[in-house]
Amino acid sequence: MSLYDSSFPQMTRMLGQVLVWLDKAEAYAQKKKFDPEVLLAARLAPDQWNLRRQIQNVIAWPLRLGALLTGAELPQLETGDETIAELRARIGKAIEQVKAVKPEQLKGAEDRTIPLFFLPGKGMKAPEFVFGFALPNFYFHATTAYSILRHNGLDVGKSDFIGSLDLRDL
Structure with a gap:
């Protein structure tokens, strides 16, 4: 499987x-x-980043x-006091930017040394x-963000973390 x-x-x-x-967080808060x-x-934990900073890192890693x-x-990591609406907008923009990366842009990347x-x-x-640094960091921050919400009473489960699956008939 390719890096892409x-x-x-x-x-x-x-x-x-x-x-x-x-x-779900907004619906929970409204309820x-x-x-x-x-x-x-x-x-x-007191020495761990808050939900905002965890989400900011989830946004930053793919970019x-x-x-x-x-x-x-290399893009700068934004760590300001963004609202939920601002984080949503950044996530939407990040999704567009990540989708704009095409496999052919990574041609030869396997041989590159990443500073x-x-x-x-x-x-x-x-x-x-x-595999040893970027993806583990990305999933660490995603898991921590999810766990903060779960710890604060949100009714989220594994399917909320994983999302939909591309199922096929056998």
Whole structure:
């Protein structure tokens, strides 16, 4: 499976699931009569990022990966106090940007050494970077965001995390 097929379609689908979680968060807050923006400050542990920052990282990873694998400029991670509406807009824009990455743009990326933005002067071969670092980080932040919402009482389950499946008759 190519680097493209193993990452970008799944990341796009997960970004779409984050929108589902935000829908459920707003419905839950409306039902319980509290401001849904309160959830953005929620966290699982005092030393862990809050929901807002987790979602910002879920948004950032596909964009970073696209830039690193195509040789484009690395996007800046936005970490401001965005509202749910602003996060939704950024997710929508990110989905468009990720869908704009085409498999042919990654031709030869398997041989590229990806510079590590957090360790100047160090890098990883692209496949190891994708499977050993980028995807685990992406799913770590997605799982943590999901868990924060679940911990705060949202009725979300595995199907809300995974999304729809492409089922076929046997």
